[in-house]
Amino acid sequence: MTEASGTAAVTGARERFAPPTRFAVPGRIGVGRQEASVWRTATLTGIRRETPRVSTFRFAVPGWTGHLPGQHLMLRLTAGDGYVAQRHYSIASAPDDSGHIELTLDHVEGGEVSGWFHTVARPGDRVEVRGPLSGFFAWPADRPALLVGAGSGVVPLWSMVRHHRSRDMRMPLRLLVSARSPRDLVFAREMRAETTPVFTRSAPAGVTVGRMTADHLAPFMEKQPPAGWEAYVCGSNSFVEHASRLLVAAGQPVERIRIERFG
Amino acid sequence: MNITRGFTGRPRVDNPGLPPGQYDARDDWPVLSAEVTPDLAPADWTFRIDGLVARPRTWDWDGAHELPASAYEGDIHCVTGWSKFGVRFGGVSLDAFLDAVQPHDSATHVVAYAHTGYTANLPLADVTGGRAWVVWDHDGRPLPAEHGGPARLVVPHLYFWKSVKWLAGLRLLDHDEPGFWEGNGYHPRGNPWEEQRYFGD
Incomplete structure (x- = not known):
């Protein structure tokens, strides 16, 4: 199965590598590197019950750079001893200029983060978020x-x-x-x-x-x-x-x- | 430090095998691929190495299985936060494949790609010296399709998005080129011990 030696076609070439199969789901949008690297303080401003197990949490996030529908963020909670728990959550709200975003969270059995949200959290509490993250699931409203x-x-x-x-x-x-x-x-x-x-x-x-x-x-x-x-x-x-x-x-x-x- | 009011978190575990910010998924093995799981039979699977090598080559299922068997038993770490301990994979060390193609001295990086077109970039040094495998068994059984079967790459010392499922090939390059997630804001290397999740970490 050894093929004829010869790398002339690729040696020295500086073209971007493209796999033989085009990836099924290339990113729909560019994702800013800055957005992914900065942790921002998000202040809980409201909680709405959606179903017996699911509630929506609304946050004010100063400096939020905006998102596209379908993107997610990373959220972290910090305990008094410095222990940190972080999770990826999809953003439920549409992009707007309100300075707020909404997360809609399931109360996961034994979940340390969703458990905190559903049993402890109240307006005024502060958590940290970074994002928006990932472009492949974003919908820029360009296709049906x-x-x-x-x-x-x-x-x-x-x-x-x-x-x-x-x-x-x-x-x-x-x-x-x-x-x-x-x-x-x-x-x-x-x-x-x-x-x-x-x-x-x-x-x-x-x-x-x-x-x-x-x-x-x-x-x-x-x-x-x-x-x-x-x-x-x-x-x-x-x-x-x-x-x-x-x-x-x-x-x-x-x-x-x-x-x-x-x- | 921004302490979250009323948050205590799960009981602390003193586990030196757990990188910062990770938790033990125990028996769970979440699946996080972004594309449809391909319907790929072992007979249709191929693995090619080309680029900056003396002898580019493509292996089929039987050809790959003629190489010396090698196993990885240890831990894996996903960028989404879970780690899994004592995972057992069986396959072939990537060194055995690379020895056959004879990389040029100028090769510094690889792009690993899947039969779906998914890509991940890695420094060549991260996939040589007994640190990477092509695997087709998990716990002694054929690797399930949703976990990358019939065969996937395993580079356990980096976040698991680097361990390309449905592995189709490696292209050796003299420079670094971002793969799918790396082009979506993720860290170019992804070392869990330095918590290199996103660009700038």
């Missing part, structure tokens, strides 16, 4: 978007829906979201015609209960925008493995499926 999420995986997708609404965009955007039951559906109060919920444990009378299937995706794949959808999939690993397979089987190109896994 098919959003597929489950549980708290709806959070970065909801930032996209809010952005779409706040700018009154005509660009097609649809959300297919899976939840255990109507009372577990995060942002249910705000959902409108763009959203199709799927309930896995219990549903209102007349609505089928069960896992997301090809039938749920079919209407979106049949009526695609002219240039097709950019798909954004977010949730637990088991959910996104399932949903991304459904999308591929339905004909969605793999290079137009962006995945954010929680866990």
Whole structure:
């Protein structure tokens, strides 16, 4: 299997290396190096209950440089002895000029950070954040978007829906979201015609209960925008493995499926 | 230090194997790839090394398995904060592959790339001298697809985004070129002991 020796084609070349396969999900936007390197103080200004297990935490963040829907940040809490716990969280709010951002957090069983937020935190508390981080899951509102999420995986997708609404965009955007039951559906109060919920444990009378299937995706794949959808999939690993397979089987190109896994 | 009111955190563990800012994921092994898990059979897997080498070469599954077996048993660390102890991988030391292609003296860095097109950059010194492996077994069983099977790179002394899943090749270069995450604000090297998570750390 040894090939003919010869590196003339690459020796001395200073072109940027490109792998033989184009990466499925190249970054959508440039990410500023400065944003990632600076820790900022975020002051909690409000808490809103979304579901029995999920609440939204609103922060004032002086110096926040803005974000795009779908981006996340790193948040850290510091104990009195210097112990630090840090987590990545998706940003729930749309970009705006309010000087505030919102995080919508699940109360994770035994979670030291989400546990603090759900049982201790109150307005006036201060935490630290750095970001926004990562460009590959960002939606710069340049392509029609098919959003597929489950549980708290709806959070970065909801930032996209809010952005779409706040700018009154005509660009097609649809959300297919899976939840255990109507009372577990995060942002249910705000959902409108763009959203199709799927309930896995219990549903209102007349609505089928069960896992997301090809039938749920079919209407979106049949009526695609002219240039097709950019798909954004977010949730637990088991959910996104399932949903991304459904999308591929339905004909969605793999290079137009962006995945954010929680866990 | 900005102390968070009322935050105590989980019980402290005195674990010298835990880098700063990390926690022990115990039995969890989170999956964090950004792309669809590829449907890649061992028979379709190939691994190529080229660039600044005397004898560029491509191995297939059987060819790679003819090289001397080598195992890594130890810890892995993810930039998102989890570490996992006592992980057992089986495969071949990357040294065995590099010996076969004979890197030029001018080679200083590599870009490792996946069959999906994912990339990560590494100094050559970080993948030589018994510090990197191409692995296809985890705990004595075939590496699951969502964890990079049929074969992935393992560079355990750096954050795990460097350990490219569905490994397709290495390109040896005389300079550093950012890979996918490095171009998304992450640190060019990613040493967990110096907590090099993001650019500027």
